[in-house]
Amino acid sequence: MRVLVFGGSGQLGSEIVRRWTDCEIAAPASADVDVEDAAAVASSIAAHAPDVVVNCTAFHNVDVCEREPARAFAVNATAVEGMARAARAAGAAFVTISTDYVFDGETDRPYRETDEPRPLSQYGASKLEGERRVERLQMDAYVVRTCGLYGTRVSSSKGYTFVDRVLAKARAGEPQAIVDDAFASPTYAAHLAAALRGLIETRRYGLYHAADAGPVSWFAFASEALRRAGIDGPLEPTSRAAWKPETPRPRFSALASERLAALGFAMPTWGEGLSDYLRDKLAP
Ligand SMILES: NC(=O)c1ccc[n+]([C@@H]2O[C@H](COP(=O)([O-])OP(=O)(O)OC[C@H]3O[C@@H](n4cnc5c(N)ncnc54)[C@H](OP(=O)(O)O)[C@@H]3O)[C@@H](O)[C@H]2O)c1
Numbered sequence: 642m643r644v645l646v647f648g649g650s651g652q653l654g655s656e657i658v659r660r661w662t663d664c665e666i667a668a669p670a671s672a673d674v675d676v677e678d679a680a681a682v683a684s685s686i687a688a689h690a691p692d693v694v695v696n697c698t699a700f701h702n703v704d705v706c707e708r709e710p711a712r713a714f715a716v717n718a719t720a721v722e723g724m725a726r727a728a729r730a731a732g733a734a735f736v737t738i739s740t741d742y743v744f745d746g747e748t749d750r751p752y753r754e755t756d757e758p759r760p761l762s763q764y765g766a767s768k769l770e771g772e773r774r775v776e777r778l779q780m781d782a783y784v785v786r787t788c789g790l791y792g793t794r795v796s797s798s799k800g801y802t803f804v805d806r807v808l809a810k811a812r813a814g815e816p817q818a819i820v821d822d823a824f825a826s827p828t829y830a831a832h833l834a835a836a837l838r839g840l841i842e843t844r845r846y847g848l849y850h851a852a853d854a855g856p857v858s859w860f861a862f863a864s865e866a867l868r869r870a871g872i873d874g875p876l877e878p879t880s881r882a883a884w885k886p887e888t889p890r891p892r893f894s895a896l897a898s899e900r901l902a903a904l905g906f907a908m909p910t911w912g913e914g915l916s917d918y919l920r921d922k923l924a925p
Pocket residue numbers: 647648649650651652653654670671672674675676677696697698699700701716738739740741786787788789790791795796797798799
């Protein structure tokens with residue numbers, strides 16, 4: 642299978658490039674193909690003649706998206722539609738990644754694919770618009786929402802992964818306070834890459850949730866990361882009220898990956914995510 646990955650240097654994209662070893666993969670750097678440049682995207686797809694185009698790009702700094710919504714919509718919606726159209730024109734299937742932030746968090750059980758989105762932020766709204774533009778094309782496409790992604794590659798736009806930062810601060814003896822009243826399903830990027838590899842074989846196109854099974858509070862997740870890494874650092878629970886993020890975020894945004902499970906690709910748990918991440922991080 643020939644696969645063209647946009648965003649191949651990111652947390653998820655790098656796991657796909659590394660792990661889909663049975664595929665012939667091309668992953669142009671953002672300096673070579675800016676996904677906002679529809680002509681560059683189309684010529685890249687024409688040059689590689691892929692069977693599948695995977696979009697792992699995003700503009701996902703939530704606070705910057707809030708201040709610069711036009712930029713957020715350009716990358717997360719307009720560019721996604723451009724990639725999808727170009728993939729369709731070349732006869733390729735399309736995979737694009739979306740987010741738990743399409744939901745408002747007013748729930749107490751993991752979100753299903755059938756739940757109604759209601760984004761609280763421009764980031765969430767722009768990603769939802771990207772989903773809808775792809776769905777409107779009625780093409781061979783998988784729209785896959787994930788949650789709290791972390792990987793062994795540092796996200797270029799963030800410069801750190803959540804787990805790494807928790808471990809590094811604890812090792813340095815720096816005190817850290819992490820919210821104990823916000824719940825998610827943090828997902829190891831390698832697990833998502835594996836699920837996507839299975840999914841693209843099915844040709845069962847549509848909307849999917851793909852997250853390591855939760856829910857877990859961010860404080861409990863960080864505590865468990867420290868315990869499993871054998872680090873005894875200062876870690877305090879705090880509350881959303883005390884944290885006061887600049888941009889509203891869902892209080893509860895764990896995802897239930899029911900459709901994937903029904904196809905035989907049940908996602909591992911968030912605890913298995915941590916174990917596998919720590920093992921891979923320490924691997925030579
Ligand atoms: N991170 C999370 O917690 C999280 C949670 C839920 C959903 N998601 C979704 O999961 C997907 C993957 O996220 P990630 O954490 O792997 O992202 P990431 O590590 O930040 O990687 C983003 C990738 O997109 C590329 N990129 C950004 N703008 C581009 C542009 N205009 N043209 C070409 N390439 C561009 C980046 O290239 P450069 O490095 O060269 O800039 C990088 O390769 C995204 O759709 C995101 O919305 C993420």
